[in-house]
Amino acid sequence: MTHASRHLLLLGPLMGLLTLAYLVPFLGVLRWSVTLPEPGLGQYGRALTDPLIRSILWRTFRICAIVTVISVTAAYVLALIWVRAAPGLRLLFELFILIPFWISVLTRAFGWLALLSTRGLINTWAQSLGILSEPLTMVRNEFGVIVGMVHFLVPFAVFPLATSMRNLDERVLMAARGMGASRTRIFWQIFLPMTRTGVLGAALLVFVFALGFFVTPAILGGGRSVMAAELIFLRIFQSPDWGLGAAISVIMMVTVGILMALLLRLTGGTRQ
């Protein structure tokens, strides 16, 4: 038996599970999308032309893009401190990064609700201190959704970034310093480009993850900033419009697939 086939054998059980748990149901969804309520591509036509669905898909991509940019930027700073700080500070940041992982997404969404709502902590404090006269609307809109999503996703972005920073050869930075380069120049021209793979990986991870967000937008968006996942839920569980829900699911899946392929090309082309 060759080396590769032995590896495949080891992977077998996992492959089987994934096929059963993901591929089979996905094929079912694919079938619904072209058979319900009648055979044909009619549901795809609807999904891509209906102004309401289009606006929700567009909002989903916009929010996800904003969340990705904010999360990756914040995670870059966190990862940089985590990787390069003194041991004490490093431990503190490790806790900051890890603690959110231990708290359920639901709890966190309600936490933000308590903090950001019209009669929440921030508004009541700001008003009693006289900073605000009218409460700020920070939930039941896109702002709330973005805050909640960023908070959830930052830790996920930290890991690929920290890995690419750790793998970086310290001597390359020393070489740049020895040639007289300033810290700013070293960061923008050496450090950032060398951690590019990590940035792309983190961005893709966050973006794909964000596309499927359900709980956070449902709670912090309060039904006003509906995103794709919630839309699919509504189509399938509330209005029995399975065909349309399935078609939107397939569109999301294909988008994710295309993004993954793009990333592989981008990082594969610059592999060092």
Add this chain to the structure above:
Amino acid sequence: MTQAAEIEARGIGKMFGNFAALSDVSFTIGRGEFLTLLGPSGSGKTTFLTLLAGFEAPTSGQLLLDGRDLTATPPETRGFGMVFQGYALFPHMTAEENIAFPLKVQRRSAADIRARVAAMIELMGLGGHGHKRPSGLSGGQQQRVALARALAYEPPVLLLDEPFSALDKNLRGQMQDEVRRLHRELGTTFVFVTHDQSEALALSSRVAIFEKGRLQQIAPPREVYDAPANRFVAEFLGDINILPVDLQAGRPQVEGRAVAIVTPGTGPLALRPEYMGLATSEPVTGNALPAHLDDLTYQGAETRLALTTRGGLSLILRLPTADVPQSLTPGSEVWATWDSARGFRL
């Protein structure tokens, strides 16, 4: 070309916690010299180079560049060139961009940068590879890019940290020739770190030998090899036979046999393997010790012989294969001989 610089180290010490990486190192690196820092790993040679480059500050002592105090100057303003172990090329830049980087840092004009990069590509024989990234270059080519990048801005001092350790033997030889040629052509002061004795002897105008954070000897290659300052230096630079010398009525003896020694000193006599000879019967004149041949290793042009004398001393001989009698096999009884003018006293 910028004037080559002179560097003086005065009582340099470096502590890492309680560990003294360097203690009281003082010497001068001459203008345009090719100095090699040689020593086993952990001897302090790399630490000394790091201090020279400015990436670490000494705990005590002073560094002077052409008489000016350099100790507190950060690496970015020292203006030295450095070639790192593993080259430390910028992986996302082409060979040309790598070489241009330090010139851009110095805000030179675009035309000047183009001309300098082209000249370095030419000097290093990298024609046709300028647009490749380091990942597309061979080890030797990456090494050349690293040298070109370090020399592009005409630094007064070039520091090289074990630059050839990743290269195979043939390429190593080629790159050594190349570095020697560069040194001759540019006249820059070169400071080179290695743990490879033959590399140090082959390249440098002087060798500084470090052990346990202390400078053991600094002298031209021939002198450190033929007249080592102490036993460590003698043994570190290659195989050595050490013969204890007794005085019997004022006349020197080795294992009870009278010998003639002209080299001054009182310690044991040290002889490099290539300075000893072999005889199959007791020679009429000259120094000789009866011995048993334990092993004989054919190495092409040379043959290495391991002997044990009757008194129990282990000796290593390295003879031109042409001078080794064909009949000789392990187990033979032989005589180890040497010229009284050879060797040194430890």
